[in-house]
Amino acid sequence: MNLPKIESENFKGKRVFLRVDFNVPVENGKTTDTTRIEKTLPTIELLLQKGARVIIGSHLGRPKGKPDPEFTMRPVFESFSKLTKAKVLFSENVIGPKAVALSKELKDGEILLLENLRYHKEEEENEKGFCKKLAELADVYINDAFGAAHRAHASTEGVAHLLPAFAGLLMRKEIEMLSGLLARPERPFVAIVGGSKVSSKFAILKNLSDKVDHLLIGGGMSYTFLKSRAVPIGNSLFEKEFESQAFQLIDRAGVNGIDLQIPVDHVIADKFDANAKTKNVDKMGILDGWMAMDIGSKTIDNYIKVIKDAKTILWNGPMGVFEMDKFAKGTIEIAKAVSKSKAKTIVGGGDSIAAVNKAGVADKITHISTGGGASLEFLEGKTLPGVACLVKKED
Numbered sequence: 001m002n003l004p005k006i007e008s009e010n011f012k013g014k015r016v017f018l019r020v021d022f023n024v025p026v027e028n029g030k031t032t033d034t035t036r037i038e039k040t041l042p043t044i045e046l047l048l049q050k051g052a053r054v055i056i057g058s059h060l061g062r063p064k065g066k067p068d069p070e071f072t073m074r075p076v077f078e079s080f081s082k083l084t085k086a087k088v089l090f091s092e093n094v095i096g097p098k099a100v101a102l103s104k105e106l107k108d109g110e111i112l113l114l115e116n117l118r119y120h121k122e123e124e125e126n127e128k129g130f131c132k133k134l135a136e137l138a139d140v141y142i143n144d145a146f147g148a149a150h151r152a153h154a155s156t157e158g159v160a161h162l163l164p165a166f167a168g169l170l171m172r173k174e175i176e177m178l179s180g181l182l183a184r185p186e187r188p189f190v191a192i193v194g195g196s197k198v199s200s201k202f203a204i205l206k207n208l209s210d211k212v213d214h215l216l217i218g219g220g221m222s223y224t225f226l227k228s229r230a231v232p233i234g235n236s237l238f239e240k241e242f243e244s245q246a247f248q249l250i251d252r253a254g255v256n257g258i259d260l261q262i263p264v265d266h267v268i269a270d271k272f273d274a275n276a277k278t279k280n281v282d283k284m285g286i287l288d289g290w291m292a293m294d295i296g297s298k299t300i301d302n303y304i305k306v307i308k309d310a311k312t313i314l315w316n317g318p319m320g321v322f323e324m325d326k327f328a329k330g331t332i333e334i335a336k337a338v339s340k341s342k343a344k345t346i347v348g349g350g351d352s353i354a355a356v357n358k359a360g361v362a363d364k365i366t367h368i369s370t371g372g373g374a375s376l377e378f379l380e381g382k383t384l385p386g387v388a389c390l391v392k393k394e395d
């Protein structure tokens with residue numbers, strides 16, 4: 001994919017509108033994980049070296065199209081200011097005369113961070129007038145928000161048609177890593193997919209099942225697969241409307257010679273609670289009145305065996321309710337095994353990233369994708385509007 005690069009451009013004295021994904025977790029007015037900010041720093045540093053005046057815009061949470069102090073970018077501003085040596089100013093206004101005036105007062109090498117773009121409902125509507133107002137802030141547009149590239153919003157898509165548009169370094173890296181993964185994976189290629197729902201990941205499971213050598217399924221989605229094979233699942237997560245598709249996917253994998261594995265044993269609980277009573281069960285399935293909360297030790301061993309021989313690994317979604325210590329083992333053991341592997345490893349999705357952080361192995365992963373939904377849609381083979389608008393501009 002041919003995306004317009006920033007490395008060979010001259011930005012001296014230019015006002016650059018940089019769309020980033022600074023949608024980081026905030027608790028009690030403080031950011032609790034700045035991974036997404038840190039991943040954007042190379043683009044910002046490069047722009048500053050090139051003498052740009054950088055106007056940064058991002059969304060944070062879902063303020064429903066109007067100002068809401070719960071979703072202010074102020075905590076992000078505090079953290080970001082500490083992570084960069086450059087002078088950073090804050091604009092209470094996203095658009096309008098005051099924001100434009102601040103953007104014009106910036107000196108080369110200075111940064112202006114805008115308030116939450118989603119304080120305006122026109123942002124998510126990709127409304128033309130709002131796109132024009134965003135464009136008034138800058139001479140050039142750069143998109144580095146891979147995590148928001150599956151949305152056609154004003155700041156991720158609309159504004160790209162109004163200014164010379166480029167892809168940031170992180171955007172390009174994400175796309176290169178993910179497209180390289182699908183186009184020419186070294187084999188064995190192993191995909192590990194977990195998380196709560198089959199419905200949200202069925203498309204990717206289907207797409208991957210044509211491409212991988214092994215598909216290891218874990219998490220809440222496993223129990224729809226188990227039920228489709230007549231294994232009792234008690235009160236575990238179940239999506240009836242996906243039961244027959246899950247059944248067919250297992251069959252199709254068999255026909256295509258793909259090793260699709262679902263959990264063979266489970267850690268079950270008498271309720272969805274960190275202090276629930278627990279038991280380990282295997283092929284007899286999950287007892288009536290109980291629910292599966294994590295993969296069991298035989299499943300962990302089976303999956304680790306496959307991971308050890310892999311040359312390429314893609315992991316998205318936890319193996320169990322890893323937020324509760326009693327049910328974190330499956331996810332943590334898989335995180336460790338993935339990190340020890342000599343394979344090229346790509347981890348995506350907020351929970352899997354949290355899991356590799358929790359296991360202390362994030363630095364051993366080849367590529368941690370910042371985009372949850374965006375990376376899934378990309379891997380499903382969909383065109384991302386935030387990327388397509390950049391490609392089109394260059395043609």
Ligand code: AMP
Nearest residue numbers: 195196197219220292293317319320321
């Ligand atoms: P997702 O956003 O679809 O990747 O799902 C992540 C969530 O799935 C996490 O919050 C996990 O706690 C949850 N999850 C994983 N395994 C299970 C399970 N066996 N039962 C219920 N929830 C689960």
